[in-house]
Amino acid sequence: MKRLFLRLVGVLVVFAMAAAGGFAWWAHQPxxxxxxxxxxxxxxxxxxxxxxxxxxxxxxxxxxxxxxxxxxxxxxxxxxxxxxxxxxxxxxxxxxxxxxxxxxxxHYVVTVIEGWEFRKMRAVVDANPALKHDTVGMSDADLMHAIGAAESAPEGLFFPDTYLFARGSSDIELYKHAYRAMQRRLNEAWNARAPDLPYKTPYEALVMASIVEKETGQAAERPMIAAVFVNRLRKNMMLQTDPTVIYGLGEQFDGNLRKRDLLTDTPYNTYTRTGLPPTPIALPSLASLAAATTPAPSDALYFVARGDGSSHFSNSLPEHNRAVDKYQRGKP
Missing domain, CATH: 3.30.1490.480 (Endolytic murein transglycosylase)
Structure with a gap:
């Protein structure tokens, strides 16, 4: 047994040496x-x-x-x-x-993440040491004017992606690139939109896409989330979506959404106002743009989180209330 063990150890040592040699050879090969x-x-x-x-x-x-x-x-x-x-x-x-x-x-890179608010994007751009910061001291409206945008409010208008730039490039050029990328993506989604959507302009579709972005727990549910909000718009129902309320609270939001917040009217409070909020609330992804312009074929009007990242969708209020009892209140 001892000889067998020694032979086995020897074989393993030889094998390990051969593998190490082969790996070293590979590391030096084109x-x-x-x-x-x-x-x-x-x-x-x-x-x-x-x-x-x-x-x-x-x-x-x-x-x-x-x-x-x-x-x-x-x-x-x-x-x-x-x-x-x-x-x-x-x-x-x-x-x-x-x-x-x-x-x-x-080239250097700046990565803009879907779901960010514009202020987060601006903070990341401002902190990049390889860029020339020509927008320092500009208001958001001044920045939008500097990049040649027709809009004065920047929220939602920059496409989330990874952008390359040479050291010393102006941050204005980076903003222009991201703005034009969103315009291109939005126009493509708008041109491929489903018929009879309750949007008058591509900008309204962008607003919806930003809500879908913030409301979606699982990527595959984006079209269904969009369908719920589209159906509610068609029926002139309030959207009643928490992310818009949070956005309207701005820096006052402390991480805990209270009932009084839902009752406090702001232009973004979709519990007190019908229709879409006045601007997007985040930078939407390509998937959210697609969902907003081609929502799932569904009559659902409600959804509630199951607690595992997915949602339960309901066509009626009684069904929704039962789902809330089950998934939010733990009732059978």
Whole structure:
């Protein structure tokens, strides 16, 4: 048994050495690129495995898990930096990791997240040290004028995405890019809209999309959430959606929505006013734009959270009240 054990240990040692040798050989071999040169964007706050996947999706032929292992071996996990990187034919896995660790970007990035309010986007842009901050001291209306927008209120008008820019670029150019991206996406959604929607303009569809964005717990439910609000608009029912009330409260909201808040009238309180609020309440995603312009075919007028991130939809108030008892009050 002792000899067998020693032989087994020996085999495992040989196998481990061979695997280590093969891995070291791979780390020094040129990677396959779909084109050359190729540019890959690494988003901020990405984990190591996520960075590996972004590199692979960008056209660099490297398995994300092998990338993750090599990063751990080299100790560069905390050093990988976001930005736009260019890789050329002949680049090895070690070359890729070294460039990411040194931050040898060709372009910098700002990532705007769907569901953010514009003030959050502006704070993130203002904090980026690679941008030239020409909008410092501007009001929101002044900023909108500076980018050539027809609107004076910025909420909802910037498309959430990852934007590349060269060091020293003006933040005005970044805002222009994001604004034009939203105009393009909104027009595409509007042109593909379902018939007989209760919107008069693309801007009203944008307002609806922002509400859908803030109300949706699960991505697949966006079209049904939109259907509920569209049906309520058609019947001249109040939308009664908490996110609009919270938006209307602004900095007064402390994280706890109270009954008195629902009764306090503001232009955004959809418990006291019928119709859509005057502006969007957030930056909606492409999926929310699509849901607002092509809602699900449904007669639902109500929905309530089940507690697991999903919602129960009801066509009538009695059915809705039973769902509230079940999912919110714990009654059988």
């Amino acid at each position: 990677l396959g690129l779909t084109t050359s040169p190729i540019e890959v964007v690494i988003k901020p706050n990405s984990g190591v495995l996520s960075v590996g996947r972004q590199i692979q999706r960008g056209g660099v032929g490297m398995d994300p898990r092998l990338f993750q292992i090599l990063v751990r071996i080299t100790g560069h996990g905390p050093d990988l930096k976001a930005g736009g990187y260019q890789f050329e034919t002949g680049a090895t896995p070690l070359d890729v990791i070294g460039k990411l660790a040194r931050g040898e970007v060709t």
